[in-house]
Every structure is written in C-alpha cells, then in structure tokens.
Amino acid sequence: MCLYIHAKFAEYNSTQMKMFIRKQITKPLFHMVIMAMASLLTFSSCSKDDNNNGHSAKTFVLVHGSFQAPYAWQFVKARLEALGQKVVVVELPGHGQDQTDPKTISIKTYRDKVVQAITAINGPVVLVGHSLGGAVITAVTDTIPERVEKLVYLAGFVPANNQSILDLTMMDPNSLFGPALTFSAAGATASIANDKIVSVFAQDGNDQVKKLLMDNNRPEPIAAQADKLILKNPSFAAVPKYYIQTTQDHAVTIDLQKKMISAAGIMNVYSVDSGHCPMLTQPDKVSDLLLQISR
Structure with a gap:
C-alpha cells in the first residue's frame, strides 16, 4: 500500500x-x-x-499441559494478538473450568476437543502444544494433517507410534514430576501439593506466576497419560515440526527433550533458558519464537 x-x-x-x-x-x-x-x-x-513486519496474520491454536488450563497461555495470547495475530486457546476436558468426569477422559478426548476447535477456524493453523499438549497435538495432526501448517512442541511430549506419555516419562529419571504426585483413592486423578508445584513447573517464576500456579491447581485426570498413540496417517510426516526446548526444566528434563527430538527427527530446534513453563515466565521470548517459526 x-x-x-x-x-x-x-x-x-x-x-x-x-x-x-x-x-x-x-x-x-x-x-x-x-x-x-x-x-x-x-x-x-x-x-x-x-x-505486521510485512507478514500476514497467522492463526495460532495453543494447547496447555498437565495441571494447567488456558490461563497458562494468557500472556502469550495477549502479546500475539497485540501484534496482529489470531489466537485460539483450547481448554482440555477435565482442566480449568471444565467438569468432565476424569474417568471418561482419554487421549482421544483431548484430541477430539482440539480437532473441533480447529475445524471451526477458516484456513490452516500453527498448532502449539506444551507438555502433555505435545502428545495431544501429535494425535490431532495425525487426524487432520491438512489443517496444520506447522506443528510446534513447547517442552512437549512427542510420542512415537504405539507410545504413551507414561512410556516417555519412564525414560526421565531426573524429573521431579513423578515423585511429586499423589493419587486419589479411586485412581482417576493425581495431585501435586501447592508447596511442590512451583518447584516442578516454574522454579524461575516471579510471585505472580507462582500465585497463578497455586490458585489454578486442581487434580489431574491420569488415564490419558497411559494411552498409547496410534499414528497411521502418512501425511503426518510431511507436516513441518518444530521444538522449543526448556533447558532448566524440572518436569520434562532437557535430557528427555533431546531424546524425543532425536527420535522424531525434528530438525528445527530452539531453546529457552527456563523451567517447564516459559509461556508464563518468559512470554515475550516464547511469543517471538512462535512468530519466527510461523514465518
């Protein structure tokens, strides 16, 4: 113009x-x-x-991880939208304000919720998954690869075919996540006490971030963690994949992240010097990386 x-x-x-x-x-x-x-x-x-820096707006679909909800993306969402981007944050069943019975939740339940959100959007999306959300976006992209322009893992789990999140966590002996869990009597949920959740997820967070984690802490549905992903769509392999490492991560350690990156053959790798939740502790850095990746 x-x-x-x-x-x-x-x-x-x-x-x-x-x-x-x-x-x-x-x-x-x-x-x-x-x-x-x-x-x-x-x-x-x-x-x-x-x-707009000469670039047209993209649509980002952001998926949160375990023990979290859409609030975890609030700072990144605000920054991306301020820069002219479109952002949709998905609330996974059994998280945030959603009251789905945890006994009914599987990895397919999460997948279907994200697929529904994407099919309501015109055009392709940049699909981003944090932690547990990494497994979810993998299942989503295997289902509707034609709707995903780019796939971005943020400290996310990257299961291979016939592999579960639980399988991957067993490869991460230095993680603080497993030892912090306590399980409900019925076995459908797990909890992390407020005095442990900060050290697991955001030891580098400020007081505002720590309060957000504790105020939004609720039991986590756990059945999906053991569900093995069945990846059968050949088009999944053609979707460009990116990984943002978190080098000081106490939940999904950098050692496991590197193993998953190597196993999945992901060549586009970025790093944030942070704990498990840089979208809360370093939202500007994460936003800038997402914009860079989207171009």
Missing part, C-alpha cells in the same frame, strides 16, 4: 497535475484537505505494514 501511495504522489510531477494544481491554487482550503487526506492515508497504511 505504501508503494502505491508513493507512486501516486510521484504522478504530481506530471504536466497534467501541475496544471491542475495551478487551477486550484486559488482554493487553499481544498488543497489543504486533499494533502491532509493523502498524508493520513500514507501514515495509516505504512504503520499497519510496519506493525
């Missing part, structure tokens, strides 16, 4: 435009209005292009 307007101004140098201006010189008010309108249009169109 800027180039178009500048070209139009260049036309003012033509003989025809010079004659026109001479005719209007006796009408200063008219001339001032025309110039003001042109200047405003130039400023508005250039500013819009500058804010």
Whole structure:
C-alpha cells in the first residue's frame, strides 16, 4: 500500500497535475484537505505494514499441559494478538473450568476437543502444544494433517507410534514430576501439593506466576497419560515440526527433550533458558519464537 501511495504522489510531477494544481491554487482550503487526506492515508497504511513486519496474520491454536488450563497461555495470547495475530486457546476436558468426569477422559478426548476447535477456524493453523499438549497435538495432526501448517512442541511430549506419555516419562529419571504426585483413592486423578508445584513447573517464576500456579491447581485426570498413540496417517510426516526446548526444566528434563527430538527427527530446534513453563515466565521470548517459526 505504501508503494502505491508513493507512486501516486510521484504522478504530481506530471504536466497534467501541475496544471491542475495551478487551477486550484486559488482554493487553499481544498488543497489543504486533499494533502491532509493523502498524508493520513500514507501514515495509516505504512504503520499497519510496519506493525505486521510485512507478514500476514497467522492463526495460532495453543494447547496447555498437565495441571494447567488456558490461563497458562494468557500472556502469550495477549502479546500475539497485540501484534496482529489470531489466537485460539483450547481448554482440555477435565482442566480449568471444565467438569468432565476424569474417568471418561482419554487421549482421544483431548484430541477430539482440539480437532473441533480447529475445524471451526477458516484456513490452516500453527498448532502449539506444551507438555502433555505435545502428545495431544501429535494425535490431532495425525487426524487432520491438512489443517496444520506447522506443528510446534513447547517442552512437549512427542510420542512415537504405539507410545504413551507414561512410556516417555519412564525414560526421565531426573524429573521431579513423578515423585511429586499423589493419587486419589479411586485412581482417576493425581495431585501435586501447592508447596511442590512451583518447584516442578516454574522454579524461575516471579510471585505472580507462582500465585497463578497455586490458585489454578486442581487434580489431574491420569488415564490419558497411559494411552498409547496410534499414528497411521502418512501425511503426518510431511507436516513441518518444530521444538522449543526448556533447558532448566524440572518436569520434562532437557535430557528427555533431546531424546524425543532425536527420535522424531525434528530438525528445527530452539531453546529457552527456563523451567517447564516459559509461556508464563518468559512470554515475550516464547511469543517471538512462535512468530519466527510461523514465518
């Protein structure tokens, strides 16, 4: 748009435009209005292009992890939207305000919720999954690969075919996540006490982040952790995949992250020097990486 307007101004140098201006010189008010309108249009169109950095808006679908809910993405969502992007945050069943019976929740339940959210959106999406959300977005992309432009794991689990989150956690002996869990009598949920949840998820968080974790802490449905993913769509392999590592992670350690990245053959790898939840502790960094990846 800027180039178009500048070209139009260049036309003012033509003989025809010079004659026109001479005719209007006796009408200063008219001339001032025309110039003001042109200047405003130039400023508005250039500013819009500058804010978008020359890139069209993408639609990001963000999926949270265990013991969390949409609140975990609030800072990243706000920043991406302020930069002109479209953002949809999915609330997984049994999390946040959702009261789905935990005994009925499986990895397919999570998958179907995200698939439903994506099918309501026009066009392809950049699909992002944190932690447990990594397994969910893997199942989603195997189901509707044509709707996923790029697949981004943020400290996320990356199960291979016939592999579960539980299988992967067994490969992570230094994680603080498992030892922090206590299980309900019925065995359908697990809990982490408030005095442990910060050290597991966000030891690098400020007081606001720590309060968010504790205020939103609720029992986690656990059956989905043992569900093995069955990946059968050949088109899944063609979807570009990206991984954002969290180098100081106490829940999904960097050692396990590197194992999963290698096993999945993911070549596009980025790092944040943070604990398990950089979308809370370093939202600007995560937002900038997502924008970089989306381009």
